[in-house]
Amino acid sequence: MNQFADIILPLAVSQPYTYRLPQELAGRVVVGSRVVVPLGRRKYYTGIVCRLHATLPATVDASALKDVAELVDEQPLLLPAQLQFWEWMAQYYMCTLGEVMKAALPSGLKLESESAVRKNPDFSDFDVLTERESRVLDALSAEKGESLASLQRELNIDNILPLVRRLLERDAVVMEEKMTRQYRPKTEKHVRLAADFQDENRLNEVFENLKRTPKQSELLLKYLELSKASTAFALSNMGLLEEVARRDLLRLPGASEFALSALVGKGVLEVYDYEVGRLKTQKALPELLTKELNPAQQQAYEEITQSASTPVLLQGVTSSGKTEIYIRLIEDALRRGEQVLYLLPEIALTTQIMTRLSRVFGDKLGVYHSKFPDAERVELWQRQLSERPFPLILGVRSSLFLPFRNLGLIIVDEEHETSYKQQDPAPRYNARDAALVLARSTGARVLLGTATPAVETYHNALSGKYRLVELTTRYGDRQLPEIVVEDVKELRRKKLMKSPFSPRLTEEIREALAHHEQVILFQNRRGYSPVLECHTCGWTPHCEHCDVPLTYHQQQGRLVCHYCGTPYPLPQQCPNCGSTELRDLGYGTEKIEAAVRAFFPEARTARMDLDTTRSRSSYERILEAFGRGETDILIGTQMVTKGLDFERVHVVGILNADQSLNVPDFRAFERSFQMLSQVAGRAGRKGRRGLVVFQTRQPQLPVVQQIVTNDYRAMYASQLVERREFLYPPFCRIINIFVRHRDERICEDAAQKFAQSIRPYFQSDLLGPDRPAVARIQALYIRKMMLKVRPTFSAASIRRTLLSARDVLLSRPELKGVQLYFDVDPL
Known part of the structure; x- marks a missing residue:
């Protein structure tokens, strides 16, 4: 009987493709397996099996189907809960399963015929290659990569992916760095006792023969000591021999490369490649596990544990000790044998929290984010599918896609952060919202933590959809920082402000430096000007x-x-x-840094923005130096606003608050409150009360006074009145519709036609099309529509209407090349 497989390919196609399973793969392929399949005449892709079946719809011609070319994994790479999560994400965010697959899987788990390879110049073991593998290798250059599609055409080989995969495994070829890279396990040279000599009598004979070569005899003794051979022989169990790295053996006194080579030549020892992990772990420090919660933390902890399956919003002022509560909840989950996912919005935050959690949980902690090399992310993915997965994962939004077999708790720290929302490419998902869906499908509990909740989240908490738990005081009863508002407009009118720093800020920075305290200056724009x-x-x-x-x-x-x-x-x-x-x-962070050096030449400065933090190590280097007190003044963009915890920071300067206050967006005041309150919260976390100097041209705005008094409820109440009146979230959902094309006339025409086709369904709830503030990006003109979706509307019918209208529009020949996509719940 024929068997067929529906396969997700990493392409923006509306449905999975169906392939026939050849007889030799029947029974071996399971849902979630990776397979290599042909597409078109000469392209091959790695895909994921999402369904197996024995019957085809009557409209499908079985004879026209292509066969699956290769099975990559005997065990599924994707768990059933993950596949269900992918399907929800594709449906809710109005994208394809292939786009979800591209976002979810590390590049090393995907190989396409567009990938490029080149010959590894260090490869020399040509005897192990088959004739076909040698043909492929001979056709490659060591200097310039060649795509697999062109190589396949050149050699006239139907499916070249399996051959290239085997060459990659043998290290005969390498993937081009700029292309998709195939994962290869990291190995190092190890030494072991040959099977013929894993017998005490044979080994005694060897030592008898080595009497004339004392260096070889000594090296063999050192190997037996390192490998704990005495225990293995005593228990007659050679499986107890421990791994011995070649470099460790040769580092011992008296050991030599010559003696090792001689023992290998005699067949006594063997040198082989041993797979080692790239994932770094630390040992826990048990004394940190016994830190007691204060009464306010203890009460919050008890309220959270009593919430059962209801999501919890933990609203705690900055430095109230939310992380200690997270740690206690993680301990509880791990004791129950559950897995925990701890989500953070930014990689910069991951660096500091990682150090803190690793000291508590040691090798139970795995870290996953995009700044890690792809091979490390592949290895962590495979570790989570093994029998010994990390019970605790710390990561940014992409870690939602990792395989979890027993997920019990998801913590979304700084839940209000816009970094949880992916803007481009699809899926344009919000990790906070997706975490709630993932938790519902897996039975996990969700904790949302922040000092400044998103208006929609706080509304859900007050309406009973979530449980609200509050921490209203800082840990140790420390005071919140004093916030001083400086009217920049008035200071400039009086000619009192001749630099980016007001006189008060200049004075406070000098005083902090004199007391050997630290300063953070926030300017949310990088570059010089x-x-x-x-x-x-x-x-x-x-x-x-x-x-x-x-x-x-x-x-x-x-x-x-x-x-x-x-x-x-x-x-x-x-x-x-x-x-x-x-x-x-105007001022960017570069110009602010130059001004700091001119005004405070004695201060040690550092800058933290996208230009200075392009690698994982750069984040760590800047933050570690600041944490050790080697930097006096840290200048940064919004990276410095997110949950960083430094003891010696006394002064925080917000240099241009108007930049966020004047954004033409209904969330402008909410965002300003969140961002500026968060950066203010970096001051005075320990020691004397901190000071924040808030520079603005609009001190009369209500939101400015709300920030000064840390009155979140007043901000929330005023925003809720406006949003109810003008129909914005949380009283509706929003779907932004974007049209893009290289020709402005075609872009405008397509946008108008799409709006005309759907306006009868939505009437005045459809706004636009309009030119956005930035109406051309990367040579593509843009038009935007906003659709307000009332709670009474059916989400499924809206999706059908929009997708159907898009398909009809894009089928028109005169609109060829038009891109139309949806951004659901934009931020």
């Missing part, structure tokens, strides 16, 4: 591909587009009028 302008005619350089001015980066000596990343040389004169008087306007 956001605008370069001709002083004569007002010309400003713009990106050729995006509708945005270029940002001046002084250290790079060039202009950069912050939307597409394109660099431009610094102009020497204005191309419009020829003037050489070009001035930089």
